[in-house]
Amino acid sequence: MADNSHLVTQIRPCDAIPATARLALTLLVIVVSSLIPLEHWPAHGLLLVVVFAGLSLAGVTLGYLARRLMLFLPMLLVFGLSVPITQLHRESAWGWMVSLWLRCTISFLAGLWLIHVLPFPELLATLLRWRCPPLLVAMLAFMYRYIFILWDELARLRQAREARNFGSGSWRRDWVTNAQMIGLLLLRAMERAERTHQAMLARGWDGSPKFLGTEARKGE
């Protein structure tokens, strides 16, 4: 499970910006980074500086950044390299590869900034304000509520498997056990969904999405 300790609330300079602006800013950085041609590489550098500044203002530690980049960069390097390697005779492919690396890294860091400064409930409110269908937002909210519960459920299933499997499964057995784990999770979740649905009905749910403290109720 992801380490969520960095999401602990504290007052940061980034919080002064409205949520909509945070989302728009991130998208802007991503679009701009992919529109800058390689000849203007100082602009890429400038964007990187801006994104790094944003990350440090958001309180992202260097260690965390390094860990995330370690997961991300190798994949990007391989993907970028595969273009020039398949067409060695083209000089422009190498430039294109460097440009791809820069674009992707900037976008990745910008996305990382966003997930640190935009809590999920705020994102849902923003989506509602942006005229996203309330039904979809309600599903997102529901999913956000249950992801962690199902994660714990999965952890329990895993623990039970470890306790019974004694660590030495053959390849085929591992495979079957894993599939059964997902199947069991699916069955339990579907039953849970039915129960939850009944509980929602018992509390007056009529199928229309409801949100606390947002403008969604304005239309009613």
Place this chain on the structure above:
Amino acid sequence: MHIRDGILSPEVCVVTGLISLAAVGYSLRKLRLDLEDRAVPLTGMLASVVFAGQMVNFPLIGLPVSGHLLGGVLAAVMLGPWAACLAITLVLVVQAVLFNDGGLLSLGANILNMGVVGAWGGYAIYTIIRKWLGNGTMTAIPAAVIAAWFSVLAAAALFCFEFGCSTGSQEFHLRGIFTLMVLYHALIGVGEALITGSVLSFVLSRRPDLISTPGAASPIANVSQFVMAGVVGGLAIAAILAPLKSDHPDGLDQVVQQTGMEARQIERDGLVFQGYELPLPSGFGWSTLATSLAGILGTLVVFGIAMGLGKGARWNLPVIESGEPHGR
């Protein structure tokens, strides 16, 4: 599988985003009719299961890496294509905004590749195979296995197409990278098919009533199913044929020159489908097929934009009052 930001150009992101918007909007409308007030809990829960299921790593023999479930076809088999498309969309949104896995701008492309092709297309193939096999309970497993494999390959082919559009097909010839992509995804597809099949057989042994059985559908639904299955099948076949073609290097140089010449002749008019030709290997007969495929895709794009614009205004529909809600 997730496309990162920066890989696709903004105009490709916008076009794929519009198509996905239309598809998600359509799924939402259909879902309201299908599931009524159960839509939110069931779809939200299904999305959570797919999300959690992707955390389970499956060992691959002799390889240091491991595979995991993608879930489009599994979700479609459980709750039908509309809920599945939405569930995959939700998973992708949460992965992008909560875990920075997959791009924000390329979310539309991801939804198109995995949600629309994976769930709608996969379900279309699943339905057709099940009808063909005779709709017994146990036919669900082979049908889902085949559909899962096809949907993964089709997604890979679609990604190649989007990537080709982003780089500008006249500048590079991306056969090599396509071959790699398709080979890699053929493996992933086998994994996905196996995982889907094993999970489904477990579910079938416990709760066969949970598996959706394609009933007698209207003629229009039948036609659209065939079209969707055709699109996915075509994409998958294109993906399979692409690496085969690149095994003929002597013809290749010629083709490179030819297409290079053609590309220079065609003016770059700012359209996404530059030269109206798919960036597939264009050998004998291929360029005709590629052009027609590009034509079909272009039509789909236009149709999608039209639908998205037309339906955008009507998304905030009141709840459909069909029958007496239990809660009153």
